[in-house]
Amino acid sequence: xxxxxxxxxxxxxxxxxxxxxxxxxxxxxxxxxxxxxxxxxxxxxxxxxxxxxxxxxxxxxxxxxxxxxxxxxxxxxxxxxxxxxxxxxxxxxxxxxxxxxxxxxxxxxxxxxxxxxxxxxxxxxxxxxxxxxxxxxxxxxxxxxxxxxxxxxxxxxxxxxxxxxxxxxxxxxxxxxxxxxxxxxxxxxxxxxxxxxxxxxxxxxxxxxxxxxxxxxxxxxxxxxxxxxxxxxxxxxxxxxxxxxxxxxxxxxxxxxxxxxxxxxxxxxxxxxxxxxxxxxxxxxxxxxxxxxxxxxxxxxxxxxxxxxxxxxxxxxxxxxxxxxxxxxxxxxxxxxxxxxxxxxxxxxxxxxxxxxxxxxxxxxxxxxxxxxxxxxxxxxxxxxxxxxxxxxxxxxxxxxxxxxxxxxxxxxxxxxxxxxxxxxxxxxxxxxxxxxxxxxxxxxxxxxxxxxxxxxxxxxxxxxxxxxxxxxxxxxxxxxxxxxxxxxxxxxxxxxxxxxxxxxxxxxxxxxxxxxxxxxxxxxxxxxxxxxxxx
Ligand SMILES: Cc1cc2nc3c(=O)[nH]c(=O)nc-3n(C[C@H](O)[C@H](O)[C@H](O)COP(=O)(O)OP(=O)(O)OC[C@H]3O[C@@H](n4cnc5c(N)ncnc54)[C@H](O)[C@@H]3O)c2cc1C
Numbered sequence: 001x002x003x004x005x006x007x008x009x010x011x012x013x014x015x016x017x018x019x020x021x022x023x024x025x026x027x028x029x030x031x032x033x034x035x036x037x038x039x040x041x042x043x044x045x046x047x048x049x050x051x052x053x054x055x056x057x058x059x060x061x062x063x064x065x066x067x068x069x070x071x072x073x074x075x076x077x078x079x080x081x082x083x084x085x086x087x088x089x090x091x092x093x094x095x096x097x098x099x100x101x102x103x104x105x106x107x108x109x110x111x112x113x114x115x116x117x118x119x120x121x122x123x124x125x126x127x128x129x130x131x132x133x134x135x136x137x138x139x140x141x142x143x144x145x146x147x148x149x150x151x152x153x154x155x156x157x158x159x160x161x162x163x164x165x166x167x168x169x170x171x172x173x174x175x176x177x178x179x180x181x182x183x184x185x186x187x188x189x190x191x192x193x194x195x196x197x198x199x200x201x202x203x204x205x206x207x208x209x210x211x212x213x214x215x216x217x218x219x220x221x222x223x224x225x226x227x228x229x230x231x232x233x234x235x236x237x238x239x240x241x242x243x244x245x246x247x248x249x250x251x252x253x254x255x256x257x258x259x260x261x262x263x264x265x266x267x268x269x270x271x272x273x274x275x276x277x278x279x280x281x282x283x284x285x286x287x288x289x290x291x292x293x294x295x296x297x298x299x300x301x302x303x304x305x306x307x308x309x310x311x312x313x314x315x316x317x318x319x320x321x322x323x324x325x326x327x328x329x330x331x332x333x334x335x336x337x338x339x340x341x342x343x344x345x346x347x348x349x350x351x352x353x354x355x356x357x358x359x360x361x362x363x364x365x366x367x368x369x370x371x372x373x374x375x376x377x378x379x380x381x382x383x384x385x386x387x388x389x390x391x392x393x394x395x396x397x398x399x400x401x402x403x404x405x406x407x408x409x410x411x412x413x414x415x416x417x418x419x420x421x422x423x424x425x426x427x428x429x430x431x432x433x434x435x436x437x438x439x440x441x442x443x444x445x446x447x448x449x450x451x452x453x454x455x456x457x458x459x460x461x462x463x464x465x466x467x468x469x470x471x472x473x474x475x476x477x478x479x480x481x482x483x484x485x486x487x488x489x490x491x492x493x494x495x496x497x498x499x500x501x502x503x504x505x506x507x508x509x510x511x512x513x514x515x516x517x518x519x520x521x522x523x524x525x526x527x528x529x530x531x532x533x534x535x536x
Contacts, residue, residue, distance in 0.1 A: 004028070004029030004030060005029060005030055005031075005032060005091055005092065005093040005094075005095075005165045005166075006025035006026075006028050006029050006030065006031045006032070006093065006095045006097060006165075007025075007031070007032045007034055007084075007087065007093050007095065007096045007097065008021050008022050008025045008031055008032070008033050008034065008097045008098070009021075009034050009035075009036070009080075009096060009097065009098040010033065010034065010035045010062070010073075010098075011098060011099065011101050011107075011236075012099075012101060012103070012130075012234065012235050012236045013098075013099045013130060013236035013239075014035075014055070014058040014059060014062050014192070014194070014235050014236050014237050015062065015194040015197075015236055015237050015238065015239065016062065016065045016066065016069065016158035016159075016194070017155065017156070017157065017158055017194065017239070017242060018155045018156045018239035018241055018242045019099075019156065019158070019239075020099075020128040020156055021097035021098050021099060021126070021127075021128055022097070022158070022159060022162075023156055023157075023158075023159050024097060024126070024128075025095065025097045026071075026159035026161070026162045026163070027159070028095065029095075029163070029165075030163040030164060030165035030166070031071055031162050031163065031164065031165060032072075032074055032087070032091065032093070032164075032165045032168065033066050033071050033072065033073050033074060033162070034074050034075070034076065034083075034087070035059060035062075035073060035074075035075045035076075036075070036076055036077075036078065036079075036080045036083050037075065037076070037077045037078075037171070037174055037179060038078075038079055038080060038106075038110065039077070039078070039079065040079060040106050040110070041106055041107070042179055042180075042181065044104075044106055045372050045375075045376065046104065046372055046375040046376055046381060046383075047181075047376065048181075048184070048376040048377065049176035049181040049182055049183060049184040049185065050176075050184040050185070050186040050189050050345050050377075050379055051379065051381070052174075052175060052176040052179050052181055052184070053175060053176050053183075053184040053186075053189070053192070054189065054190070054191075054192035054231060054235060054345075054379055055192060055235060056173050056174065056175040056176070056192070057191050057192035057193050057196075058192035058193050058194070058235055058237050059073065059075065059173050060173055060193070061192075061193035061194055061195055061196075062193075062194065063173065065158070065194065066162065069158060069159060069160075069161060069162045070161050070162045070163060070164060071162030071164055072164050072167070072170075073170070074168055074169075074170040075170050075171045075172060075173065075174065076170070076171055077171050077174065077179075079110070080110055080113070080114055081110075081113050081114060081117045084096070084114065084117060084123075085117070085121075087168065088121060088123075090168050090169075091165055091166055091168050093123065093165075094122065094123055094124060095123065095124050095126070096114075096118060096123050096124070096125040096126070097125075097126050097127075097128075098125070098126075098127055098128075099127065099128050099129070099130040099236070100127045100128065100129055100130055100133070100135060101130070102133050102286050102287075102289055102290040102383070102384050103383055104296055104383040105293065105296055105297075108293060129150065130236070130239070130240075131150070131239070131240035131241070131282070131283050131286075132146070132147035132150045132151065132240065132280070132283035132287075133283050133286045133287050133290050133384075134146060134287065134290070135290065137287065137290070137291055140287075140494075140495070140496065140497065140498075140499060141499060143284075143287065143499070144280070144498075144499065144500065147280055147283060150241070151240070151241050151244040151245075153241065154245075155239070155241055155242045155245050185342070186342070186343060186344060186345045186379070187343050188343050188344045189344060189345040189346075189379055190228060190231055190344075190345065190346065190379060192231070192232075192235060192237060193237055194237045194238070196232070196237070197229065197232030197237035197238040198238065200227070200228055200229055200232065201227065201229050201232070201238060201243060201246055202246075204227040204228070204229065205246060205247065205250040205272070206250070208224055208225060208227075209225075209227070209268070209271045209272055209275060210265060210267055210268060210271060211224075211225045211267070211271070212225050212226065212227075212271035212272075212274060212275055213267065213270050213271045213274050214267070216348060216349065216350075217348065217349075217350040217414055218348070218350075218414040218415065218420075219336075219337065219340065219347065219348055219350075219351045219414060219415065219420045220414070220415055220417075220419050220420050222347075222348030222350075222351075223346075223348075226348055226349075227275060228346060229243060230346070230379075230380035230382075231345070231346070231379040231380040233282065233380070233382070234379075234380045234381065234382045240279060240282065240283065243279060244276075244279055247272060247275065247276055247279070250272060251269070251272055251273075254268050254269065254272075282382075282385065284498060285384050285385040285388045285389065286382065286383075286384030286385060287384070287496075288384060288388045288496045289383055289384035289387065289388065290384065291495065291496065292495065292496070295387055295388065295391065296383060296387050297368065299391065299396040300391055300396055300397040300398060300399075300492050300496075301396060301397065301398035301485055301488040301489055301492060302488065303398075303479055303482055303484050303485040303488060304395070304396040304398075304479055304485075307366075307396075307475065307476075307479065308360070308364055308365060308366040308367075309366055311364045311365070312364075312365050312366040312369065317363075317364070317365060319462075320363040320364070320365060320462055320463075321359075321363070321365055321369065321370070323459070323462050324338065324355075324358070324359050324363060324365070324370065325338070325373055326338075327339040327342070327424075327425070328458075328459050329358070329363075329459070329461065329462045330439075330440065330458070330459040330460045330461035330462055331358065331407040331408070331461055331462075331465075332407075332411060332421045332425055332428055332436060332437065332439065333351075333354065333407040333408070333410050333411040333414075333415065333420075333421065333437065334354065334355060334358050334407045335424070335425050336415075336420050336421045336423070336424035336425050337351040337352075337354065337355050337424075338355060339424040339425065340420070340423075340424045341355070341374065341377045341378065342377050343424075344379075345377065345378060345379030345380075346378070346379060346380065347378070350410070350414065351410075351414075352374070352378075352389070353389070353393050353403070353405070354405040354407060354410055355374065356370065356371070356374070356389070356390055356393035356394065357393045357394070357403060357404055357405050358405065358407060360393065360394035360395070360472075361394075361395070361404045361468065361469070361472035361476075362404075362463050362465065362468040362469070362472065363462070363463065363468075364468075364471075364472070367390045367391055367393075367394040367396065368390075370390070371386060371387055371390035374386070374390075395476050395480075397489075397492060398480070398485055398486075398488060398489030398492050399489050399492050399493045399496075399497060402476060404469055404472055404473065406465060406469070407437075407465070408437040408438050408465065409437075411436065411437035412437050417433070418433050418436040421436055421437075422436075425458070427452055427457045427458045428452055428458060430449075430450040430451050430452065431446075431450045431452050432446065432450065435450075438461075439452065439454065439458055440454060440460050440461055442454070
């Protein structure tokens with residue numbers, strides 16, 4: 001028995017750099033570096049073979065990096081508590097080290113079970129904060145400053161040396177096929193790994209970010225203009241702090257060049273600052289789930305309950321859902337976005353928002369099944385961001401401006417030459433540009449000439465845009481105008497709202513005007529917040 005054995009439990013932190021649990025464990029004794037393939041997660045509706053593929057690539061690199069430091073990666077297939085129990089029998093340990101995780105309900109319940117197990121076995125489980133998300137947060141006041149402080153800590157180096165604990169068996173690196181998920185169907189997915197993540201970030205900061213602001217909204221330019229670091233953040237190949245520091249260094253270099261009289265394009269600064277705010281958003285959204293885990297399943301504002309459920313479960317609803325999932329809605333921009341997400345695992349923000357908004361508003365589907373479907377296809381699925389965004393785009397948060405996108409307008413604005421649509425919806429490849437956003441406007445002869453006959457090669461629109469838009473607006477407005485919705489929305493704003501947002505500034509100003517500035521005296525429900533009204 002080796003009483004000093006330390007177990008580092010790698011979860012969604014597949015790296016050696018800026019890894020406090022690894023560094024601390026290595027300083028305390030011989031280490032078992034453990035990764036667990038958990039059947040409950042692998043079987044969940046949000047999991048896809050592509051996630052396992054990305055993890056396998058990341059684990060391969062992690063294993064090599066650990067080996068170069070003297071460590072060894074041990075993987076096990078099984079539920080974590082069972083794995084820990086067996087490991088304890090094989091190689092007794094008293095210390096378990098990991099990062100905190102704000103995942104979905106499955107990982108939340110698993111973490112509780114692990115905590116119970118540790119208590120029962122006398123194992124000390126030390127968890128470190130992974131990013132700017134705060135556990136047991138009482139108020140959002142001062143959250144942003146806390147985020148700044150967390151990010152200002154230096155990036156931790158990997159341990160100089162890892163002493164390996166006495167060898168225990170490992171299940172090796174298991175890809176999706178070995179895990180029974182079949183091969184990943186994503187033909188153009190990003191590759192996992194700490195090195196790939198660093199390279200993607202470096203290329204972005206040094207080269208691609210110049211056009212970030214201008215290019216981020218279009219799916220044509222988004223692939224190059226956006227950073228695409230999201231999967232690396234989700235699986236922890238990059239830490240948020242290391243991204244933040246790399247950004248600060250790049251900004252400092254550009255500022256120094258400008259001070260030295262070198263020509264520096266202004267767009268660098270605008271783009272990089274804009275990117276920097278989004279890093280904060282990442283944690284801001286995850287904090288919502290950390291503070292209120294029920295939002296994974298339930299509407300932020302409960303007065304929206306019942307809005308879409310029965311239609312979603314109807315035969316017609318199921319047909320609409322199927323058309324949306326398979327990229328056959330008759331709206332080329334929606335279909336191209338869906339097919340792109342399924343082939344690459346990534347989509348720029350605007351197209352994600354449009355896909356979600358279309359499903360909820362045009363098709364009238366509840367956000368939960370559509371969000372779960374997208375979760376499976378996004379390589380960067382991050383429950384806190386994903387479910388909050390799904391609800392935002394569906395209008396159930398009560399505090400955000402609701403946007404109902406016109407897919408045809410998005411096609412004209414964001415894909416003016418039809419490059420994106422033609423690439424992902426090949427049946428429209430020869431449709432003239434004038435009809436590409438709305439193929440149903442083609443005459444019979446144009447359909448014949450372009451080799452795309454409606455109903456045979458490509459569907460007509462599953463719903464009429466103008467009618468669906470009007471009905472969605474009316475339905476939402478009728479709920480938003482209820483006084484119960486308004487007071488619930490105020491609760492959401494106080495609990496989750498950014499203190500920098502216009503809505504919150506207004507609420508605070510109004511409270512100040514009424515002399516209700518003391519924190520304990522603030523009764524948000526007593527105040528009217530105009531910004532909560534829906535400017536559609
Ligand atoms: C319906 C819907 C679902 C989404 N699901 C996810 C998800 O599961 N995982 C995820 O990481 N992002 C999600 N997003 C947010 C956003 O679309 C992605 O973060 C972004 O497109 C990832 O690409 P990028 O890394 O190139 O982002 P960049 O624009 O380069 O931004 C850098 C990083 O900032 C963060 N970020 C950027 N935009 C947002 C945002 N709007 N909200 C929160 N964080 C942001 C991400 O961590 C991102 O990697 C979702 C958005 C919508 C509308």
